[in-house]
Every structure is written in C-alpha cells, then in structure tokens.
Amino acid sequence: QSALTQPASVSGSPGQSITISCTGTSSDFGGYSYVSWFQQHPGKAPKLMIYEVSKRPSGVSNRFSGSKSGNTASLTISGLQAEDEADYYCSSYTSSSTPYVFGTGTKVTVL
Amino acid sequence: QVQLVQSGAEVKKPGASVKVSCKASGYTFTSYYMHWVRQAPGQGLEWMGIINPSGGSTSYAQKFQGRVTMTRDTSTSTVYMELSSLRSEDTAVYYCARGRVGSGYPAIPGIFDYWGQGTLVTVSS
Numbered sequence: 001q002s003a004l005t006q007p008a009s010v011s012g013s014p015g016q017s018i019t020i021s022c023t024g025t026s027s028d029f030g031g032y033s034y035v036s037w038f039q040q041h042p043g044k045a046p047k048l049m050i051y052e053v054s055k056r057p058s059g060v061s062n063r064f065s066g067s068k069s070g071n072t073a074s075l076t077i078s079g080l081q082a083e084d085e086a087d088y089y090c091s092s093y094t095s096s097s098t099p100y101v102f103g104t105g106t107k108v109t110v111l
Numbered sequence: 112q113v114q115l116v117q118s119g120a121e122v123k124k125p126g127a128s129v130k131v132s133c134k135a136s137g138y139t140f141t142s143y144y145m146h147w148v149r150q151a152p153g154q155g156l157e158w159m160g161i162i163n164p165s166g167g168s169t170s171y172a173q174k175f176q177g178r179v180t181m182t183r184d185t186s187t188s189t190v191y192m193e194l195s196s197l198r199s200e201d202t203a204v205y206y207c208a209r210g211r212v213g214s215g216y217p218a219i220p221g222i223f224d225y226w227g228q229g230t231l232v233t234v235s236s
Contacts, residue, residue, distance in 0.1 A: 003155060033215025036223060045206055045226040052215045057224065089156050093221045098172040102156040
C-alpha cells in the first residue's frame, strides 16, 4: 500500500491562505468518508485537525477547513499564523489489505 | 480528560523484541479501538495495526504480519504492542492513537482522535 501523495512543502505569509493537497487512488478514497488531517510540531505527537473530510474537533480553529473531490483531498489554512508552522499529514481509510494509509507529509512554513 | 500515556524509550539489539505499553484514562477503555502508528526519524507516519480492547480482536498491516502482536489488559486499561525480530529500520517513535467510529461510511474506527506522547525505540548493535 503506497502512501498518499502530498507536496513536500508549502509556504505563505501571515494572514494569507494556503492549501495542501493529498492525492490517492480510487481505492484510497473511493466513496469513503474517513479522510483526516493531522498537525505535528517538532518532537510532538500528531494532533487531529480535520476528520471525516471536513469536520473539526472541538477546540480546533475554524481557520482550518477540509474538502475532497474525486481522489484528492485538501486542507486549507486561512489567516495563516506563526503557530501554524508545522508538518501536516493526511490519512484515509482504504479498501486494500492495509486499511489505513497516511500521506507523505507537508512542511508548512510561515514566511 | 482523555489521556494516553506510553512507556519510556527503549534500546534494543537487532533480532530482539520490544514491548511498548499505552495506558488509557479519562474514558471507557473498552468502548474505543486503539491504533498503533510509527514514525521513523525524519519520515512520515506509518499505520501498524489496531486492537479492539473490548474483545481483543486485532488487525495488522500486511507489512508487519508475523512480527507484531497487539494485546490488552482491561484491568489496567492498557494496550501493548510487541514487535519482534527487530532490525535497524525499526528505529522509530511508536504512537498509540485512540480509534473512534464516526458517522461516515463505512462504520469503522477511522478517527484517530487522541494520541499518546510516543515511545522512541532504537535498534542498534
């Protein structure tokens, strides 16, 4: 099972919006609802930011939003802030023998 | 509040086994699944498997079949992940993550909502 494909890095200035893509195959996303996004600061555990494509856990800023179209999911961070600088990973349920897969990860830099 | 507290760092020799624990608190232990995910130094996240603390059933990633064993102790609300025949490529931080069943399709514990702090396992001769 191959990892989902994400851009290695994305950057933006404070206040701007950025979008991170997450591309898989039809077996990765299919008609499934289990696309999630995680934020990971250096030396820390991942933190759930988006689940079921576009839902935000309690306590997560509404500056974070998720969507999916076909075999590509996206995470948008609006009003970029210095604290958003971190690594971001997508994940999905898949129909393969290994049912969960993560993306390759994207480093977000706030200029 | 939900907490997952993992055991401390380990150093093992190639060929040995390691057993990492994850103690849950703040919720009903048997009502949620537990995933194990690892991250090699400077690398991405990799799903290893899942255990249902209620009945003890497990499902492992194909890559780890035959080398990984996940168990649980309901009396202490603790899950364990044991990895055998260690090699240098197994050097990584190992995380437990609670699996919640969402409202989406299919009805599987696909929401990794709380994570442990991670356990560094170093395999070196």
